[in-house]
Amino acid sequence: MPANASNAAAGVASLAGEPCATRNPCYTDSVKRNLTLTIDEDLLRAARKVALDRHTSVNELVRQYLTGLVQSQDDEVRRRHEAAERLKELFRNSKYRIGGEITWTRDDLYKRR
Numbered sequence: 011m012p013a014n015a016s017n018a019a020a021g022v023a024s025l026a027g028e029p030c031a032t033r034n035p036c037y038t039d040s041v042k043r044n045l046t047l048t049i050d051e052d053l054l055r056a057a058r059k060v061a062l063d064r065h066t067s068v069n070e071l072v073r074q075y076l077t078g079l080v081q082s083q084d085d086e087v088r089r090r091h092e093a094a095e096r097l098k099e100l101f102r103n104s105k106y107r108i109g110g111e112i113t114w115t116r117d118d119l120y121k122r123r
Contacts, residue, residue: 045072047072054068057071
């Protein structure tokens with residue numbers, strides 16, 4: 011086998027300009043990738059039963075779970091950002107202004123009368 015053929019088979023671009031076997035520049039969308047999990051046999055058995063009851067696969071259950079996890083994280087980040095923006099807007103529109111020179115000390119605040 012020529013060196014170029016073995017390199018191409020191993021996913022290495024050849025010197026002749028052949029495309030790499032593991033990288034396709036034609037993809038513009040995300041490509042599904044394999045993921046290997048190591049889980050307890052009893053958990054896998056139970057997951058298979060759930061998948062069977064739902065007429066799906068364990069793979070699809072994992073995909074749905076991860077999708078939901080990422081979406082909920084994105085939703086949380088979005089909610090926090092929106093809350094911060096509302097707070098900034100409240101401060102901008104408030105007739106009260108925070109700031110100025112501090113003329114008191116901590117001891118002044120806690121003096122007993």
